[in-house]
Amino acid sequence: MRTEPPSTQDRLPDRDRTPPDATAQPLAGLMVLDLSRMLSGPYLTMVLADLGADVVKVEPPFGDMIRDQGPYAPEDEVRAYGGYFQSVNRTKRGIVVDLTRPQGAEVIRRLAAGADVLVENYRPGVMERAGLAYETLAALNPRLVYTALRGFGDPRTGASPLQHWPSFDIVAQAMGGLLGITGPAGGPPVKAGPGLGDILPGLFGAVGTLAALHERESTGQGRFVDVGMYDAVVAACERIVYQHAYTGAVPGPEGNAHPMLCPYGVFPARDGHVALAAAPADHHWRLLCEAMGRPELGTDERYATNERRCARQTEVIGIVGEWTGRHTRAELTALLGGKVPYGPVNTADALFEDAHLKARGMLRQVEQPGLDRPVTVAAGPIRYGGGTPRAPHRAPLLGEHTDDVLRLAGYTDAEIAALREAGAIAGPTGAAPQG
Incomplete structure (x- = not known):
């Protein structure tokens, strides 16, 4: 049975959630609350932002761990963030909320009550300890699609003996089989250049999120979506699974050749x-x-x-x-x-001169705080007939949109000031925007 969506006063107004350049974008009007950090979760929400969603990136007071990881342009003396953060957090709004404070957790509950999607990539139990478990938020907003990216999945969808292990890209690549078949033939395992242990779960997470949103159109109910980094790499390395199942072979590093195709x-x-x-x-x-x-x-x-x-x-x-x-x-x-x-x-230098990439608009320029020139980031590859890709804008400064987002959620200026005084929120901080 279809349920009614939350009333307009419980949600950020569509006219404010849809940027001016998002016309003809399929996810325009969708609000995504992004509590993720590093690469896997931000990559997922970047994909949604490219397709028109209003992504609100929630950071702790010290910011996402990748804010200060660079690289930086030589003339950038402000260093609000480097290329890593810019690349995967472009086209998002940014707020600062301290989840360790009760008032901060209450802010997230209030925002989640009006959101369409929430994405996080903490280890199991972190959100529960903050009072932000899926079950808690779903009770406030039954239409919420809650997507979790974890190293080894979430116990809600299948308990693992590794559930509480921390994981990074290299760990997922290693355990999922990717390292075992990458590198010179007969040589040691070699990591793939891009962070595929993060990017693959981000992409699978985006697919799962969109599928849950599609289902919600007929049921009126959201879902808990879970993608394990280890699982995602195994799924991407599917060839070694059937090779072993069919023949008993244990594929090793293959160099640049293919075991079943030549040349x-x-x-x-x-x-x-x-x-x-x-x-x-x-x-x-x-x-x-x-x-x-x-x-x-x-x-x-x-x-x-x-x-x-x-x-x-x-x-x-x-x-x-x-x-x-x-x-x-x-x-x-x-x-x-x-x-x-x-x-x-x-x-990389050849990509900047490539005629195909220019024709397809795959390298896009965005502002960089601290520079009087734009910088270039890779654009999303999804194109739709009859529409133009969403023009990306720069990543947010730390807490740049905190006040704006909270006002749209119904907070008064007095309430915002009280939250700031209590240390539950912060921002805006950092360099003034260029241009």
Whole structure:
């Protein structure tokens, strides 16, 4: 049975929760209360913000731990926050609430009563000790979707013997199997460059949150959504699970080759490296052979199928690598681009000059407090027909929007002053906005 949504006085007004540039954004009007820190939770809420949600980032008085982790521009003397914080907290509003104080916890309860989503990534028990358990908040707001990201999941969805272990990206990558298959073939495990142990649970968490919001449209009820970092990495490393289940094999570091596809990987060029995948589609192998000036290899029975090429993987990789190594990346792009799955191995500086990324608006400029020039961050990749991606704005200063958000939730100026006097809230602090 569908229930009625909270009355308008219990929720932040839509006209104030929807930024002017959020027209045609699918999550416009959605309020997200973000109590997360570091990378996994902020990445989740960043995805929602990119899609139009009004994300209110809640920080303790000392701020999110990544605020001061840099990097900083050399001329930035203010150092309100570095690139790490800017990248995953852009397009959010920021407030400071001290959850260790009863008055601070009451502020969160009041905000949650009018929110659509709450996201946190504390260890199990932290929110309960603050009087902010899911059950407590759901009683105040049955429509609330409460999403928790934890290292090893939440006991509500499946108790784990590791439930109270702390976890970071490297731990999730290691335990989930990613490190075990990354690195030079036969060599030691190697961490993936990006923080996939955080980013993957953030993405799965975003999917789970959106699914719960969709369900709420028909039931009127929110849900508790739980994603474990360990679980998310295992899900992403699905190949090693079925490989072991079907064959008993224990996959190890694979280098740049693929155990079941050939040629598929990274190959040398005169001025760097390129990636190409002339498998499993055998016609791509034939096209590659034509580009190499050796069309006879495309029909040679020894290499005609992916299965046969995999059986001769060292030989095939040697043939392709010897050819690619005689050409520059630009030459290889001219020979292979648009014909076989191919691309140069880009470094960060190359991304800034890339025509595709410019056309797709994937690198966006935002203000940086303390600088008289903008900085660049990676944009969200989701695009919708008939709309324009939400233009990102800079990350919030510590407590920048505390007063504004509390006023929208119904607090009077006197109440806000009393909360500040009690140390339950803070802000705004930091540098004045640029421009």
